Amino acid sequence: MPVQDHVPAIITTSLSKTYKTKQGFWKRTTKNIEAVRDVSFRVEKGELFGLLGPNGAGKTTTVKMLSTLLIPSSGSISIFGLDIMKDTREIRKRIGFTFGGARGLYGRLTGIENLRYFAELYALPPEVTRKQIPELLELVGLTGRGDDKVETYSSGMQQRLHLARALLHDPELIYLDEPTVGIDPVGARELRATIKELKSRGKTILLTTHYMAEADELCDRIAIINRGSLVALDTPYALKQLISHESVIELRFSAAHSDEVNQVIDSTSISLKKTTIESNGQKSMEIRTVESGEIIELLSPLLTSRVIQSLEVHNQTLEDVYVAIIQSGEK
């Protein structure tokens, strides 16, 4: 089926998924659980799109619908212009997916045997498989371990083998559902480097993660999902601006200079909020303001004269934004 080049990689329109669960033994009752509710977004080709949300928010359900493993209760999904319900097989050829954790591999087979088996499910020609497997093992840092049984791999190695499996058929669109969960910091950093490498190769990636720093570092745009609904969608920078333009200035100075510092700060008409803590003759002050530049300029003579020993400026992190959005949803 010909696919137009200008179409987005993913379009979801009013996507919903309701599970029915039966409870009770003698008196069976059916309970509906709305896992995803009216979610609409689009992901452009070559974009690295993040899907964030707390546990049970509906991220994995959304990814499973996008990867044809679940049928939406309502709404529609288009992948490269193909309909998820009608063109299921064609879509499966063009997507790759990994779900977090160590599941999804045959532990009694070696890494290479796993990859060979899954390659056959994608009907890859033998010459492609022969070329792809060593390259992918190198890409995910498993060169030299391919002949070991997967049950001897660490969880980080299994995660990396998952990624290699998802890339076997060179998919254009890759879903990575919590790819760094359970991986040590070094392994996680290597995996993030691999994800960046994939993006640089033009792959479209949809990433779900709990790690805000990871999303901030990797994603072009981020959607935050809570209780099945999409509550925010923008670039990491714009999301950080969304909550507040406020910055936090942290000062450290001797208690002996307390009056001097307070005098300078109180002399300004700039709107700010200050909190001071004293410990062992040292004072630390936190100033929250949207006009951090002006405040720093005001304090610079005190810095030069070493009245202020240190000054640090913190901007809102994605985690601050995430927590604020999720908490406002809880209220």
Next chain:
Amino acid sequence: MGSFIRLAIRQMDVQFRMRVLSLWSLGLYYIQPAIFSAVGMLLSRAAGNSSPDLVYTVVGAGMMGMWSGLVFTSTYDIRTDRREGTLEIIVGSPTSLRRVEGLRTLLNILAGLSSLVVAVLAAVLIFDYSFANVNIAGTILALLLILLGLWCMGVFLANFLAWSRVSGTVVDLMEMPMAILCGFMFPISVLPGWLQKVSGIFPIRWALEGMRDAMNGTPLAQPLIIKLLISLGLSIAFLLLARWFDGKVHDHIRVTGELHSI
């Protein structure tokens, strides 16, 4: 076609190493049928019966190995895939689960065939059973139809396992009743009339009857051929049913989210 053959070889290779080469399979394919076979033959000898009863015990023990192997390996495969998360990977690939299950079931049956070989060897070497009167062509034809019948029933039953975690129990519970219904160890004629009618829907019952007839020297003529044709027809019916059911299963598991067990 080339990709299908490669998948078949790879699937069988994986299946062989994951399932067949294990102590559990050794017990399932050889030890359990050997016990059935030995007990049956000893009982038969103690009762002073001659060779026709030995045919029941020899073929019956082999059938038990094939059937139990099919039921347990095929059910175990999907359960393991569901637990290990590989069922999602298979279903999410362009290859249909039906194709994967069909190939797995085929290897499970071929591995189970070795049970029959062991049972026959035990009969010849330990119990001095003679195959002097066997209608070889009829026996081979009936054996092929048994394999076909088992395969068609296997791919049909595998759908129950894929349907939900609970429905697989139904397949487990069928192991022993099927041995009775299809006359693995006893003639169908000892069953009540209504049960004999129920057993008539299973292709392996007819092929097995045909095989015993052929092993007892019945020529490849009308009564035997009719039994074999009934078996063939029922196998095709099970296959069509499996194909129809497969489509329903594929949609059902994607609606309920029953692809994984956690």
